[in-house]
Amino acid sequence: MEENKKKKIRIGLLGCGRVAGNHILAVNRCSSVEITAVAGGRHxxxxxERLGxxxxxxxxxxxxxxVDxxxxxxxPQYHYDYAMEAIQAGKHVLVEKPVSFSVNEILEMDSAAEKKGVVCMPGHSYLYLPELMRMKEVQKDGRLGxxxxxxxxxxxYMNHELSxxxxxxxxxxxxxxxxxxxxxxxxxxxxxxFRTEIQEQEGQMGGPQVAVMLEYENGAIVQILVCWAMEDHTSDPWTFKIKMLGTKGSMHFSRRDFVENLGMGYDQSLYQEMFDREMRWFAEECIGKGNQPLSTMKDAAWVCRLHGMILEAVKEKKIVEVHKD
Known part of the structure; x- marks a missing residue:
């Protein structure tokens, strides 16, 4: 038993806020890793003490x-400095999203990890759910046309205290x-x-929401809504929803396709599952086998670029052209 324990990948958690709980559960459900140290934050x-x-x-x-x-x-403002310290010390790194608001910082992390021969992986967690892996594969295979x-x-709804x-x-x-x-x-x-703020009135919800539209060379359109102002308890809720349409077929995903009853409420089980599968991929596929993450640091750099363009579109009230070079 002691020999097997030594073979586990030793993980340190840097940052002990709300999302740390999801990563702790993910580690506990992955037999190849263990938490051996923590740091950061008032908790x-x-x-x-709780983890020993x-x-x-x-x-x-x-x-x-x-730690390994x-x-x-x-x-996010601390990601770059800590990631670079860990990489230079020869540690593998998983960086929560958003990785950084600087493209140069993301590319520097990526380059440093490559030189050191360690993994630097963005916390782009939804891609590790099997439903979304399947959606990506079906799209790439042309089965949707x-x-x-x-x-x-x-x-x-995100209340004011939390938001x-x-x-x-x-x-x-x-x-x-x-x-x-x-x-x-x-x-x-x-x-x-577009970004708007719905004014909250007594006894009602309210808050910010953002709508984004992306246009592609082949004519495809992407529409995105992210909203902290309202709840959706209809029969087809938009809590976290994806719908993809092609000329030969279509696919759908909702995070509320799988819920577990908790007495008076429910738990969206797929939310935790994405952390579980991401951790397993980080440990077993990337560190253990040398495979690439499903979303790379170069992808993270493009997320950063697109995010900056969206902020520009909101601020300037204009359509922004994307330059790939």
Whole structure:
């Protein structure tokens, strides 16, 4: 047993906020990894005691002999510095989304990891769900014919206390839909976008929402809605939904296709499953076998570029042309 334990990939969690809980569950469900240290944030001490592992400083964890890999779960502005420290120390790195708001930083992380011979993988987690892997494969195989229309939504009410901890749906959510659009259809040629704020009134919901449209060379159109202003409890909810239409077929995915009852509420089981499968791919496919992640750091750089163009389209109220060179 002790010999098998030593063979596990030792993971350090850098950032002990809300998303750390998802990564802890993912590690617990992956037999090839274990958490051996934590760092970062006011909950680090409590988390370390609960897991029975050392609590280190951020930079200390990046170079620690206690870990083989680091999950960087801090706010995005700290991703680059910690990732570079960990990479230079020869550690494998999983960087939560958004990876960075600087294309140069993302490409530097990628280049440094390649030189060091370690994995640097963006936390583009939805692509690891088998339903979305299948959607990508079917599209690439041509079984849907020529792609014509892709719709993606993520909508729910985010109360003011919680939303104050984030930047906004266009920054904290939209990267999911952007990396999925890249995986399914590649780089668009033209972008338009709108951002509005629905004013909350007494007893009602409200908040920000963003709508994006991408146009492709072959005529395909992508529409994206990310919204923190409203809930959708209809029979076909837009909580997290994808619909792809082609000239020969179509496909659909909803995160609420699988829910588990929790008494008075329910749990969207596919949300945690994407963390589980992402962790397994990071450990077993990338670190263990040397395979590429399903979404690379170069993809993350394009997500960053497209995000910047969307902000430009919103601010300038114009259509933005995408230049691939």
């Amino acid at each position: 680090a001490k409590e988390l370390g 592992v050392p609590v280190l400083q951020g930079g200390e964890l990046c170079g620690s002999g206690l 890999g680091v999950c960087i779960l801090t706010p 020529s792609p014509g229309y892709l719709y993606m939504s993520e909508t729910y 104050a901890k984030y930047t906004g749906p266009e920054t904290d959510v939209l990267c999911h839909q952007l990396y999925l659009s890249l995986a399914f259809l590649g780089i668009p040629k033209r972008i338009s976008a």
